Amino acid sequence: MSNTPIITSETTPNHQQSIESYRQLIASTGESLLRPGLVDTPMRAAKAFGHLTQGYQQNLDEVVNDAVFPSTNRELVLVQNIEFYSLCEHHMLPFHGIAHIGYLPDGQVLGLSKFARIVDMFARRLQIQENLSEQVAQAIMDVTGCRGVAVVMDASHMCMMMRGVSKQHSTTRSTAMLGEYMHDNQARNEFLNAVPKRQPAF
Numbered sequence: 641m642s643n644t645p646i647i648t649s650e651t652t653p654n655h656q657q658s659i660e661s662y663r664q665l666i667a668s669t670g671e672s673l674l675r676p677g678l679v680d681t682p683m684r685a686a687k688a689f690g691h692l693t694q695g696y697q698q699n700l701d702e703v704v705n706d707a708v709f710p711s712t713n714r715e716l717v718l719v720q721n722i723e724f725y726s727l728c729e730h731h732m733l734p735f736h737g738i739a740h741i742g743y744l745p746d747g748q749v750l751g752l753s754k755f756a757r758i759v760d761m762f763a764r765r766l767q768i769q770e771n772l773s774e775q776v777a778q779a780i781m782d783v784t785g786c787r788g789v790a791v792v793m794d795a796s797h798m799c800m801m802m803r804g805v806s807k808q809h810s811t812t813r814s815t816a817m818l819g820e821y822m823h824d825n826q827a828r829n830e831f832l833n834a835v836p837k838r839q840p841a842f
């Protein structure tokens with residue numbers, strides 16, 4: 641196994657531009673950038689934004705770090721309740737929830753922590769939930785060569801809660817199915833019955 645460290649950069653590739661953008665954003669409200677409480681805010685916000693979009697600076701090879709192991713087990717592996725935080729690409733407001741990932745191995749299995757790392761890598765980009773689910777599924781298929789992979793994500797979208805339609809209890813479930821899950825109803829049902837039911841938001 642390689643010793644390549646996971647990239648954990650806390651800033652965007654152009655951090656200064658990000659700070660300047662936050663300055664302009666704050667100024668657009670009419671607030672003074674000199675008010676003591678706001679003096680360091682552009683820098684802090686840029687750093688936070690860098691964290692929330694860190695996934696652009698990661699790639700699958702680094703995140704998986706060769707943690708794929710031989711196994712003769714071909715039955716369902718279900719990694720459930722992986723919490724995630726993302727930003728919707730339409731409003732750049734958070735959406736957050738939990739992911740459940742099931743897969744059917746074919747000779748090799750993935751290190752368990754890597755499922756969460758893969759979810760985080762794609763979640764820390766500007767996203768829509770449906771694409772996030774698909775990207776996670778495809779990545780697991782790519783790194784394991786498994787027989788099938790199924791992803792369910794349940795999320796609450798701040799752009800639907802804090803503004804706009806203002807619905808506090810609506811949640812969205814997205815699914816992505818690849819390989820045998822695309823056509824095998826028995827496998828789909830086994831996975832879907834094993835996935836926890838989503839509770840209403842808050």
Ligand SMILES: Nc1nc2c(ncn2[C@@H]2O[C@H](COP(=O)(O)OP(=O)(O)OP(=O)(O)O)[C@@H](O)[C@H]2O)c(=O)[nH]1
Pocket residue numbers: 728729730767768769770797799800804805
């Ligand atoms: N399918 C999908 N839509 C999303 C996601 N995140 C946000 N949206 C939606 O993106 C849409 C953007 O719609 P627009 O009419 O262009 O923007 P808007 O005027 O801000 O829309 P409202 O939110 O309805 O006020 C909204 O319906 C959002 O709910 C997501 O992850 N998946």
Ligand SMILES: [Zn+2]
Pocket residue numbers: 728729730731732733797799800
């Ligand atoms: Zn949105």
